[in-house]
Amino acid sequence: MLFITELLKDWPCTVSGGELRTVVTGITEDSSRVKKGYVFVARKGNQSDGAMYIERAIEQGAVAIVIDRTFLTEIQDNVVVITVSDCTMFMSHASARLAGDPAKRMKMIAVTGTNGKTTVTHFVGQLLRKFGNRVAVIGTTGIFIDGVKIDYECPQMTTLPAEYLHPLLKKCVGEGVSHVVLEASSQGLSSNRLNHCEIDIGVLLNIGTDHYEEHGGKLAYINAKKRLIRLAKTIIVNKDDEHCVKMVQEATIPLVYFGMDSSADVRVPELKMNPDILGHYNRMNALAAISALLVLGYYLDDILLHCELLQLPEGRLQQIERDGVKVYVDYAHTPDALQAVLQTLFNSCYGRLITVFGCGGQRDKGKRAEMGELAVLYSSIVIVTSDNPRNEDPKAIISDIMEGFGGDCSAIEAELDRKDAIRKAIFCAAPGDIVLIAGKGHEKTQHTADGLLPFSDLEEAERALSEKTFLDIKEINIE
Template sequence: MHLIELLKNWPCTVKGEWRDVKIRSVTEHPARVSRNSLFVARKGARFDGHQAIDEAIAKGAAAVVIDRPVSSLKLAKWAETGTAIVTVPDSSRFLSYSAAELAGNPSEELQVIAVTGTNGKTTVTHFIGQLLKETGVKAAVIGTTGCYIDGKRLDIPIPSLTTPTAEYLHPLLQVCRLEGVTHVALEASSIGLERGRLADCAIDIGILLNVGTDHLEDHGGREAYVAAKKKLVTLSRQVIVNEEDPVCMKMAEDAAVPVYRFCRSEYIGCLASGSMISKMPTGLHNRLNAMAAASAVRLLGIPEQVIERSFSALALPPGRLQLAESVNRRVYIDYAHSPDALEAVLQAVSGLNPKRLVCVFGCGGNRDREKRPLMGRIAEKYCDHVVITSDNPRDEDPGMIAQHILHGVKHPHKIEVELDRRTAIRRAVGSSGPDDIVVIAGKGHETVQIINEDSILFSDYEEAMEALKADQLL
């Protein structure tokens, strides 16, 4: 696409050569710049793109986009290289727009269902994909665990983000379209919504699941967190809302688009039959997730009786109540890393009537300190024994994180602290008895543990299986 075509609807000023410039790709990452790239020098939370403009130009960037004043000397220097220097009011917004344009605006030819909520986004999007597949619709699922088409994971290098940034999202949607996909279920994180990653994605249905305690520090407080999630209402052509969550209901009350409701017993006007309920995965939270998915599929025009038949295909995605088991021992791995999610999982597993319930969990570093004591309190409420360990401590002291969790504990005799996660898992599984259940919470599908700046290979599921083998429990 010619640069002039990208700029025609944007207020901007341009220095250097621009009339015959052709753009093949757009990026904010200097490492991804190549010949005919458009480099957007956006200022992020950790990196300022202005620092990489010289590098981008040296790599052959055809144009550079900025949104802040720079010295006339710098402008002249960059323009002398033959690179077009474009100044726009908002580089983040322009990055989103240009990524969609260069990909051919694929979302406009797809039916996109975007799901937001503190908990359950991954499960609901996968449930939607499974229900659509059962009805003969080719669907993609994009989110925390990657991109799937008809249940098969695509081997595409994209960042490990709940909601991909625009420069990855729109090319990914283009791939889906070329593969014959007609519907996409997409996770919409609060960070993704706040930072405009979906600003140029045409969303047919937005789903509001729940609002809990997570990512509050990232947004500067609960009010800003709710406001970020509410952006999905304005981006969607119609909205489905969990009527059991008063915050979600409040978010949707002034919507300018049609609003539909669901709950654990009903999906937009259709009552859940006993047959449907019996086919749902374990836990009241998953019953709610299933009804959210059924609501989306029903709104897409799938008949009620077809949806009911399709419920037998529902299966939880990786790392969501994922079972590692021996003859008489069960270990469940779950991504639950917020108070609401941990309580839902422990409540669900308690319903399986274990002889003893043991939980291994920690809290991530550089994230929401206020949730830590709440999770300690919840774990001791449901469990006979709790092992507090490290999660992804990042650059925080794991021992200090554990102390924050212990602040919520009222019965310390139930609690053990073992900061080495591998040892914690081995100890919990090895000391479990027949008919006990061990829950390993916090990391789910993740395959690395982040310690300082290092990402170390680590899988809770694999560690659980090794623990079972080590104790000859398999």
């Protein structure tokens, strides 16, 4: 707990009303979370304006209101009004200070890139644990301490908002965590969620074609990723990705390059990994993780001893097999990621490659036809279905994807219901075939116009495989 005066120390702002010696017990931009002694940040968001909820926040006990506009509404005199230039920056600063700046007491590693963030963070976490460290991994698949998923009340976001992140980091300090590895999304970076986390190592993996629309174009997306360069003390860069190399051209901090390029600082041509981890892109993910440990001071020979024990996180090329049919569930939801997975499975498939996928609603529409084209290029059979349509018409999304097929094709089918699409793919698979279910990976829900509905690709695939086996046995008994 801090006095308002302590929270505002050295922060540029103007203050009016209320009592500055009031104790602050928390901060939030969600009026429903306000409790007695809280600061409410009335930020204008994409969906709603926090100014509309000021009265509600005060009724629930807010002692101060933070605004970034000069007007608003009549705010009662006993409440402190703090006017700042940027609400997101103040939220980051105040959340860190209220939590006691916990990031300063641990090694912080942040990973950004269009694809691979989850895998790299988990790889780094697994390697660090092999050296006896207590490690937290924070990202798309949840929050893990020493490999065990923990319950923590927060929104399901790749990069947590500052008001949730810093209390979590404080919890990590209390539990003896020495290293935190987190995913830094473009949205998280552009909204300043990590601005008051002291990042020891930043990792730039790749730049692909996703989230352009959300940021207002490719350049804005790349600039959002570049923010990590200003936050980190050292940057690890994918030498094989031209966008990443260009991003760090003017950087003044230490740079470490990894990749297959002969000029890369970290190259391991004979890298031995778990044989279940397929694909060149996963070798690159491993190289990124190895680079992070090298920067932390570990020796390459010691690191390589543990690489064969690396395991992919949930929903990343997650395999189940029965009666000669292999099914892979993967999170690939961008053209680059889908192509990487399709290439990998195509090269290891002795039979047919059957692909089930869709595209998310209210997201980058430009990628839909491209992903459709990629799916038909590598697959023997493609079943296009719903992903997370949100409030967009699922039929319209499927129609956009089908444009990439370039005309009628008997090997392509549209099935609106994702469960039925998975069942069809698995029921038609024969021994030696591979079924890829792409797009949702670890997710346990499907986001539709009716809200979040329970749904797991893995569970549906396991159920379909069991039913398929039962039907096959029944047919044999009849014969």
